Amino acid sequence: MARRSNHYDAAFEAFLRGVATPHVVVDEQRRALLEGASLKSMDFIVYSRGGRNLLVDVKGRRFPSGGPDGKTRWENWATEDDLVSLLEWEQVFGPDFRAMLVFAYHVVDDRCLEEFPEPFEFRRRTYAFYGVWADDYRNEMRSRSASWETVTVPSGTWRRLRTPIDQFL
Numbered sequence: 001m002a003r004r005s006n007h008y009d010a011a012f013e014a015f016l017r018g019v020a021t022p023h024v025v026v027d028e029q030r031r032a033l034l035e036g037a038s039l040k041s042m043d044f045i046v047y048s049r050g051g052r053n054l055l056v057d058v059k060g061r062r063f064p065s066g067g068p069d070g071k072t073r074w075e076n077w078a079t080e081d082d083l084v085s086l087l088e089w090e091q092v093f094g095p096d097f098r099a100m101l102v103f104a105y106h107v108v109d110d111r112c113l114e115e116f117p118e119p120f121e122f123r124r125r126t127y128a129f130y131g132v133w134a135d136d137y138r139n140e141m142r143s144r145s146a147s148w149e150t151v152t153v154p155s156g157t158w159r160r161l162r163t164p165i166d167q168f169l
Contacts, residue, residue, distance in 0.1 A: 063107050102129055
């Protein structure tokens, strides 16, 4: 396993290894140049047995998020650059590949475990992984912060779009 300082990426890689899914870890330290444009690299190329191969950008989030009011929030924000780059990579790789955001939720409150059918344990932390097609996300996204160039999907739409990652493998 590659050494990863980001525990969300490391957990996702361990999950892929655990379910014996072929994948490539992408060196994301440098942006790629494509026809003069700078593209953010995806995190993983995942070879799926059940359909098109996946170009994955992992987004790590804590669950639950939110303030002390106890409301559970499914954070699902990304940057506009995440979506633009992923969808451009999808065009480069061709029809056998599809771009996907994978939200890796670090479950920080054990009382929330019932929300996750198959939590994944890694290095004494609990995770749940949900995928959403990048083009579906783009079609439903709203601006979250113009200054940070971040976008999000409304919570009701998010519940409809997200799918446990094992269903894509």
